[in-house]
Amino acid sequence: MGGERLKIILSLTPPLLIIITLFFGGIFYGFLQSLGYQPAIGKYELNFSAYYNVMFSERYAKLFWSGLALNLWVSFASTFLAAVFALFGALAIRKTFIGKTLCNFIYSLNLPMPHLVVAVGMIFVFSQSGLLARLAAQIGMISSPGDFPVLVKDKYGFGIILAYIWKEAAFFFIILMSVLQSLGENFEELAQSLGANRWQRFRYVILPLVMPNLFSASIIVFAFSFGAYEVPALLGVIYPQMLPVMAFEFFLNPDLNARSEGMALSIIIALIVMILVVFYFWLTQAKIRKD
Amino acid sequence: MSELKIQNLVKNFQGMDRPAVNNVNLDINSGQLVAFLGPSGCGKTTILKMITGLFQPDNGNITLDNESLLPIPTEKRGVVMVFQNYLLFPYMNVNENVGFALKMKGVDKKTIDERVKEMLDLVKLPDIGLRKPKQLSGGQQQRVALARALIASPRLLLLDEPLSNLDAHLRDEMRELILTIQQKLNVTTIFVTHDQEEAVLLADKIALIFDGELQNYTSPKNYYEKPKNIKAAKFFGGVNFVKADFTDNKIQSEIGFCEYEGDNISNLNKKLFLTIRPENIKISKNTEFDHNSYQGEITSVIFSGTHTRYKINVNNVNLECSLQSVGIDNIKESDKVFIHLPKDKIWGMND
Ligand SMILES: Nc1ncnc2c1ncn2[C@@H]1O[C@H](COP(=O)(O)OP(=O)(O)OP(=O)(O)O)[C@@H](O)[C@H]1O
Ligand SMILES: [Mg+2]
Numbered sequence: 001m002g003g004e005r006l007k008i009i010l011s012l013t014p015p016l017l018i019i020i021t022l023f024f025g026g027i028f029y030g031f032l033q034s035l036g037y038q039p040a041i042g043k044y045e046l047n048f049s050a051y052y053n054v055m056f057s058e059r060y061a062k063l064f065w066s067g068l069a070l071n072l073w074v075s076f077a078s079t080f081l082a083a084v085f086a087l088f089g090a091l092a093i094r095k096t097f098i099g100k101t102l103c104n105f106i107y108s109l110n111l112p113m114p115h116l117v118v119a120v121g122m123i124f125v126f127s128q129s130g131l132l133a134r135l136a137a138q139i140g141m142i143s144s145p146g147d148f149p150v151l152v153k154d155k156y157g158f159g160i161i162l163a164y165i166w167k168e169a170a171f172f173f174i175i176l177m178s179v180l181q182s183l184g185e186n187f188e189e190l191a192q193s194l195g196a197n198r199w200q201r202f203r204y205v206i207l208p209l210v211m212p213n214l215f216s217a218s219i220i221v222f223a224f225s226f227g228a229y230e231v232p233a234l235l236g237v238i239y240p241q242m243l244p245v246m247a248f249e250f251f252l253n254p255d256l257n258a259r260s261e262g263m264a265l266s267i268i269i270a271l272i273v274m275i276l277v278v279f280y281f282w283l284t285q286a287k288i289r290k291d
Numbered sequence: 292m293s294e295l296k297i298q299n300l301v302k303n304f305q306g307m308d309r310p311a312v313n314n315v316n317l318d319i320n321s322g323q324l325v326a327f328l329g330p331s332g333c334g335k336t337t338i339l340k341m342i343t344g345l346f347q348p349d350n351g352n353i354t355l356d357n358e359s360l361l362p363i364p365t366e367k368r369g370v371v372m373v374f375q376n377y378l379l380f381p382y383m384n385v386n387e388n389v390g391f392a393l394k395m396k397g398v399d400k401k402t403i404d405e406r407v408k409e410m411l412d413l414v415k416l417p418d419i420g421l422r423k424p425k426q427l428s429g430g431q432q433q434r435v436a437l438a439r440a441l442i443a444s445p446r447l448l449l450l451d452e453p454l455s456n457l458d459a460h461l462r463d464e465m466r467e468l469i470l471t472i473q474q475k476l477n478v479t480t481i482f483v484t485h486d487q488e489e490a491v492l493l494a495d496k497i498a499l500i501f502d503g504e505l506q507n508y509t510s511p512k513n514y515y516e517k518p519k520n521i522k523a524a525k526f527f528g529g530v531n532f533v534k535a536d537f538t539d540n541k542i543q544s545e546i547g548f549c550e551y552e553g554d555n556i557s558n559l560n561k562k563l564f565l566t567i568r569p570e571n572i573k574i575s576k577n578t579e580f581d582h583n584s585y586q587g588e589i590t591s592v593i594f595s596g597t598h599t600r601y602k603i604n605v606n607n608v609n610l611e612c613s614l615q616s617v618g619i620d621n622i623k624e625s626d627k628v629f630i631h632l633p634k635d636k637i638w639g640m641n642d
Contacts, residue, residue, distance in 0.1 A: 186378055195396060
């Protein structure tokens with residue numbers, strides 16, 4: 001090992017220490033709390049009772065499992081639909097001027113837009129007192145805004161899904177446009193000259209070519225929507241409740257004992273997200289190795 | 292069976308001040324191997340793409356066996372194009388790549404497998420069916436691309452610069468292979484190149500294209516002996532051009548009166564150029580020749596190993612003569628010589 005390398009390692013140490021302390025220190029402390037370690041209220045012994053409580057106690061089990069199911073459903077549905085919309089959108093307009101303009105627009109506006117704003121926008125447009133409901137009532141499609149289907153604050157998470165689709169489709173769209181751009185049209189033209197019709201070109205050429213990128217983007221989006229709090233907090237209902245919202249409510253609880261449950265739930269969410277991220281890295285690394 | 296006719300073909304692109312393809316006419320007989328030859332950007336690929344249907348022409352017609360191709364979508368034309376950069380599908384192995392066209396036709400798996408094997412044998416690549424394109428060399432990828440194009444027995448095979456991405460020895464090998472396969476299957480083929488030598492070695496006929504315009508369409512031999520214009524002659528290494536007047540069935544040139552036997556004599560304009568290959572000019576120090584004999588002065592002698600090149604000034608026109616081996620012993624720079632342009636070797640062009 002040369003002196004150069006030592007120098008690099010030494011110069012990297014201070015920032016690394018900070019990152020490690022803040023990140024892993026925080027997680028570690030959270031993990032301790034989830035095991036019941038709370039010196040503030042005189043609790044020092046470590047056990048898994050908070051995890052047990054969250055998942056299996058009569059009080060929380062139903063909330064937890066229905067929340068987990070809702071989480072999975074919302075993340076899966078929104079990721080899948082956002083990907084599908086983005087794919088067809090990108091294919092439809094990739095060669096047009098609009099496509100490029102839209103891409104720029106999304107880059108500069110939609111992508112950095114906070115989820116919170118999107119969620120408020122959803123309420124403004126899709127709720128029963130929102131724009132669409134009033135418009136529909138006005139033109140006589142429904143007799144009063146109250147007849148508008150419950151799309152926001154509904155128990156199936158439609159509002160949340162819609163908000164995520166809105167945001168994540170933009171993310172997918174930008175990724176897909178750049179992938180399609182870099183692929184060019186040659187593969188499709190070649191396939192066409194070999195006799196592939198429009199559907200076959202989509203099925204046997206475009207899809208397999210964009211799939212690796214689409215799939216890894218999906219994992220990121222899935223993981224993100226799985227752990228995000230603000231949209232379900234604004235657009236969700238009391239029951240079933242998505243896990244991040246449930247975790248947050250534990251923290252709001254004046255009973256400090258509930259802290260451990262909140263931490264346990266957070267750790268569970270973090271674990272699931274982490275597994276997804278590890279899977280993502282494994283996938284991308286596998287792809288790099290193959291190339 | 293597959294006779295291709297291209298009539299008055301025109302293609303414009305936005306932002307170009309001339310048509311990318313300008314009024315091109317040519318006929319290709321069934322089973323012929325034709326080269327599109329020309330410098331980069333002259334419109335070769337654009338013509339191929341119009342034949343496949345990937346571009347629609349702005350004017351003109353393309354017919355195959357007397358039926359216009361233009362209303363037929365690309366995927367139904369039976370015209371297969373092999374692209375410059377092979378474009379093997381990276382997510383498929385070699386077998387799947389080669390079998391692609393048959394799969395699109397809905398052919399059953401067993402037949403596909405058999406045909407794939409046949410094709411891989413044809414391009415001399417058995418036993419690599421399970422590899423991915425990344426695991427192949429450039430030459431192998433090229434052959435797989437060829438097999439993939441041929442599997443569905445296309446009516447017309449278009450090869451866009453099939454050899455330009457290969458290094459020299461692979462290029463020779465691949466050229467042989469293309470020739471063998473083309474003759475074996477007797478598939479009407481157009482291939483694009485910007486290499487004059489490659490075109491000569493492979494093609495039955497060469498279409499020479501400059502700036503979107505067809506300059507000349509004839510056999511390789513004719514490009515050397517009977518080029519249509521100076522541009523065509525120069526592209527094939529022509530160096531000797533002499534201005535001349537054609538009046539009263541006689542040719543009077545810058546270097547003197549000239550006897551002429553070319554079969555295009557009835558088509559010659561009043562103003563024309565004469566050309567002759569350097570190897571067809573004869574020189575002598577002392578003896579005058581019986582016709583087309585002129586006097587000049589040697590301006591340089593260059594020995595190149597297999598040939599000796601003489602530059603001769605004849606009445607202020609520079610001509611080049613090339614003789615085999617060491618040439619003529621006693622002819623040196625500044626010598627006065629007689630030169631001979633045999634009447635059966637000299638060729639007249641209108642511009
Ligand atoms: N899709 C297109 N849009 C606009 N211009 C184009 C397009 N395709 C080709 N051109 C232009 O048309 C001209 C002819 O292009 P083409 O690709 O046919 O040339 P080529 O003879 O195949 O050249 P090369 O040997 O470099 O492949 C070029 O000037 C090119 O810039
Ligand atoms: Mg080209």
